Amino acid sequence: MPPLKTYIAVIGTLDTKLEQFLYLRSQILKNDPSLAVILIDAGRSVIEHDAITIKQHEVLKASGFQGGDGALMLLPRGDLIKIMIKGAIETVKQLKDREEIQAIISLGGSGGTSIASAVMRELPITFPKLIVSTVASGDVSFYIAETDITMMYSVVDIAGLNEVLKAVVDNAAAAIVGMAKAYAKRIGNGHNNIKATKKGIGITMFGVTTKGVDAIRKWLESHGFEVYVFHATGSSERSMERLAKGGRLHGILDLTTTELADELAGGVFSAGSSRLTAAAKAGLPQIVSVGALDMVNFGPRDTVPKEFRGRKLIEHTPSVTIVRTTERECEELGKRVAQRLKENCIRPEFTEVWLPLRGVSALDVEGQAFYDKVSDEALFTAIKNGLEGSGISVNELDTDINDPGWSESIAKRLSELIELKG
Known part of the structure; x- marks a missing residue:
């Protein structure tokens, strides 16, 4: 049955932003007076107010910090934030484990956003999480990582209560109220988060491998699998890993490994040196391919480094420019694929590599701009x-990565590997 009351956790540094958090609290209750707000203080200094539910000293105690208020005041800001993150994570985790909250929201600058996002990253996927932040208009990948945190740009600094900030906070309050009520209804209907009813498969995709992935997805869905498609833009493997740890994924079809090219050549979608290791270390059945390793991704055309401008180059969209990988880069990419799989696979019998000999993307087939048989070879x-x-x-097929025959064959084989593993 649904919770008797829907609770929203509001967490922040109340010693510097009490006025703004009290306004947020008031707007949440204005949207729906039947809701309850748990206001959590994760600031440096002790603040007293009747609206504060979980006080700063309680968060500090949860962190395990042994010093008193005097020692806390002397800590460098970075060390303080780490301590408050630890305490806030433990505090909110206990609330969530007891099912006492159905959503969480915060306001903050870089420090407050660091605390709130660290807490939210520990909460399950689909649990409502929202941050109004001064840093939300920049690169927020550090804060969000592979989770479903919603970030809203504050437009102005979170200082005082001017008309612009109040309007932004009004929107945020309305949004988190809607999220919390929807979540409470969902868990009340027995759909808490994402319980597995079918075997799940994760597939990586890019625009130039979409046709093949869509065909694979449809085949798998028609054979009783739940398919999760991840856009290969730097965090796909981390997202797959999170779902795999939650027992949601039973197999991986890492069709599109383009992030490796960005890591090698300095593109914008690098996933770092851990790419290709998560499923291997978990022993999941997986098929790995080389989708979109014919390209490195950059931003708008004028952001492409000078050393790449003499290559084959396509303005994919006004904000994305792609550059063809060279023969030497492709050789190094092949070595990295092999090395990472070989060094990390705990169950090599459940890992296969499939190579589409006629093209690794829609742009790499004969007659298209990135066709380069020598580099592919x-x-x-x-x-x-x-x-x-x-x-x-290693399975070599005389086809391209988007061919219907390839799609059906690779989907069938992954389902066989999952069946073999049991």
């Missing part, structure tokens, strides 16, 4: 050589 050869003796099989 360097990629394929490096993978095959690198995986020799590893126990990881």
Whole structure:
């Protein structure tokens, strides 16, 4: 049955932003007086107010900090934030474990956003999380990571209560009220978060591999699987890993590994050196391919570094420019694919690499702008050589990555691997 009352956690540094948080609290209750607000103080200094539900000293105690108020005041800001993050995570985790909150919201600058986002990253996917932040108009990947945190730009600094900030906070309050009520209704109907009813499969996709992925997805769905498609823009593997840890994924089809090219050449969608390791370390059945390794991704055309401007270059959208990878880069990419799989696969018998010999993207087929058989061959050869003796099989198909026959074959094989693993 649904909770008797819907509670929204509001967390922030109340020693510097009490006025703004009290306004947020009032607007939440104005939207729906039947709701309850749990106001949590994660600031440096002790603040007393009747509206504060969980006081600063309680958060501090949850962090395990042994010093008193005097020692806390002397801490550098960075150390203080780490302590408050630890205490806030533990505090909110206890509330969530007891099912005493159905949403969380915060306001903040860089410090407050760091605390709130760290807390929210520990909460389950689909649990409502919203931050109004001064940093939300920039690169917020550090704060959001692979989670579903919603961030709203404050437009003006969170200082005082001018008409612009009040309007932004009004919108945020309305949004979190709607999220909380929807979530409470969902869990009341027995759909708490994302309980598995089917075996789940994660697939990575890019625009230039969409046709193939769509065909794979439809085949898998028609055979009883739940399919989660991840856009390969830097956090796809972390997102897959989070769902896998939650027991949601039973297999991975890492069709689109383009982030490796960005890591190598300095593109904007790098996933870092852990790419290709999560599913391997988990022992999940997986098929890895080389989708979109023919390209490095940059921003608008004028942001492409000078050393790339003499290459084959396509303005994919006004905000995305793609550059063709070279033969030497493709050889190195092949070596990295092989090395990371070989070094991290705990169950090599459940990992396979599939190579589409006629093109690794929609732009890499004969007659298209990025078609380069020599570079592709360097990629394929490096993978095959690198995986020799590893126990990881390599399957070469005389087709391109978006071909319908390829799609059905690779979908069938992944379902077989999942069945074999049981």
